[in-house]
Amino acid sequence: MDNYNSEENSIIESLISIFTVNKGEVKILLFRKKTEPYKGYWMLPGNVLKSNESLEENINEYVLLKCGFSELYIEQCLVFSEINRIPDKRVVATTCIGLIDSKSVELKQEISSTIESEWFNISAIPKTIYDHAEIIGKSIDYLKERIINSNILKILFPSDFTLPELQKVYEQILDTELDRRNFRKKFINLGLIEDTGYKNEGYTGRPAKLYRFKENFEGKNLF
Amino acid sequence: MDNYNSEENSIIESLISIFTVNKGEVKILLFRKKTEPYKGYWMLPGNVLKSNESLEENINEYVLLKCGFSELYIEQCLVFSEINRIPDKRVVATTCIGLIDSKSVELKQEISSTIESEWFNISAIPKTIYDHAEIIGKSIDYLKERIINSNILKILFPSDFTLPELQKVYEQILDTELDRRNFRKKFINLGLIEDTGYKNEGYTGRPAKLYRFKENFEGKNLF
DNA sequence: ACAAAAGTGTTGCCAGTACACCCATGA
DNA sequence: TCATGGGTGTACTGGCAACACTTTTGT
Missing domain, CATH: 3.90.79.10 (Nucleoside Triphosphate Pyrophosphohydrolase)
Incomplete structure (x- = not known):
């Protein structure tokens, strides 16, 4: 032009x-x-x-x-x-x-x-x-x-979160149900999150482990 | 607003x-x-x-x-x-x-x-x-x-093409080299192209088979 | 003890990758 | 017959999907 x-x-x-x-x-x-x-x-x-x-x-x-x-x-x-x-x-x-x-x-x-x-x-x-x-x-x-x-969801979870929480967010956005065991395996094996050592206590049922996203990790093709 | x-x-x-x-x-x-x-x-x-x-x-x-x-x-x-x-x-x-x-x-x-x-x-x-x-x-x-x-490349190949041709285009755009056998297997197994029965004669070397994209096929996650 | 929710392991399958030889043609 | 480029098969590996029982907590 x-x-x-x-x-x-x-x-x-x-x-x-x-x-x-x-x-x-x-x-x-x-x-x-x-x-x-x-x-x-x-x-x-x-x-x-x-x-x-x-x-x-x-x-x-x-x-x-x-x-x-x-x-x-x-x-x-x-x-x-x-x-x-x-x-x-x-x-x-x-x-x-x-x-x-x-x-x-x-x-x-x-x-x-x-x-x-x-x-x-x-x-x-x-x-x-x-x-x-x-x-x-x-x-x-x-x-x-x-x-x-991408691991854009890191933005929504800047601090500790549980895997069931993260899974529910994926399920809502993707509008589908995911298998709990496979979801865990996938995210933990991807290496982009880490266990904080803490637990999410005070709710009914077994407390969930708290994870956090690692710094400087650009995830690819998660699903 | x-x-x-x-x-x-x-x-x-x-x-x-x-x-x-x-x-x-x-x-x-x-x-x-x-x-x-x-x-x-x-x-x-x-x-x-x-x-x-x-x-x-x-x-x-x-x-x-x-x-x-x-x-x-x-x-x-x-x-x-x-x-x-x-x-x-x-x-x-x-x-x-x-x-x-x-x-x-x-x-x-x-x-x-x-x-x-x-x-x-x-x-x-x-x-x-x-x-x-x-x-x-x-x-x-x-x-x-x-x-x-996606199978957007269908637009660039509306009629017959050979797999080596298609592969070269992928290689240029992705800026990487791909294995010929695996590339063939992938595309043929995906089911989005079909053999026309014709060959690309007149060039040096063995003539390549001519393929075409099938109609109404929306490909997903090719690589 | 019971209810609620989270954690875990195994197996089969399919897709991706690495890799080497044979085939059809033109010169 | 040779050079050129195309076609094919196998074995390995890793990720994905399906699936059921155990563990930890609060009440």
Whole structure:
């Protein structure tokens, strides 16, 4: 391309599907829309890309401001550019997935915001605006691919976790059941986690061993 | 997001890494830049996204106009939004890979264009403008991931091919050597190709069998 | 003691890998 | 007949899947 002197500017919105694990459940963060149209429906967090920031900077700044999360882990997902994805407006959506561990969610910074937000189980997404349902679906597909081909879940478990916990997260995202014994064998043999020596006591049943992800280990093709 | 009444519009350029296989070599199509800055350097085909077309429509229309290719196979790659990827201009690049078989390249439609274009071996990319070298690198990485996890190469071989040909393409893209016997076994056992009964005669050495991809077969995790 | 949940071991199978010889053709 | 490149089989290994019983805790 030789020439950028075009009048054809576009509005770009960045949309982010933020996932966390809370009490063993995989959740996605949505905001409630407070104005017409689609008043009362839910939507992905996101905002208009400004000319002095990259997509990633834009999202980080936005989630800090609106959610109080600093240092959100981000990966790019897809671009949605269909002309009528928003009626009567041309808005190109660049989408990302974000991962944040539940402890960081608890420790989030104070925000002054009137946004109504809620974490939804990924198998129970509410009514959403425009094409956000499709975007959420693609984001979950992307996450699925990533937990198979990388150890991205390390982000969601920065400290100790039990193997049954980890397994349940895989099962929710992959939408399938896994064999406990084979799951253990696989993860332990992969060499990317280590036993902390501690146990997860205080629950009913036998206490589970606590593991942690090793540092500097880039996993490949887990499933 | 509630409000699109922003003054913060952006220029979006779509850039496409078009790959083909010609005489056994994997190639990418680049254009020569004819104006300063970077006059004489090479660049990815692409143009400014207009408000009445989606990313995919934009690319299809553009490659038909500038290259004469109709029905290019396209997949989305990454977005490049660093503020200074182009000095003094804010242009967001949405990138795709495209695949076209060599027969369709030969049969391309007549175009009236003064563009100087050339197919480059993917292991011998010339000097390129701005961040196009990085984009090309990421596109090849993406292609690598796709030929491992899908049978996308079917697009490059719509008609008969020999297994040694196919293997050489894998070797170039994965940048590794593969065992001939194991490669054959794998592809034949996968059940996604079939023997045409014909042979590739007229070359030195024993003629190779000609295979074709079966219809409606979505391969998974090939390597 | 019982209920609840976690930990463990064996076997069969299939896919991946390493490896060497024979075959069909053109020159 | 020779040079060139293509086709084939075997044995080993490691990962994956299927499967049932024992262990540790709280109540």
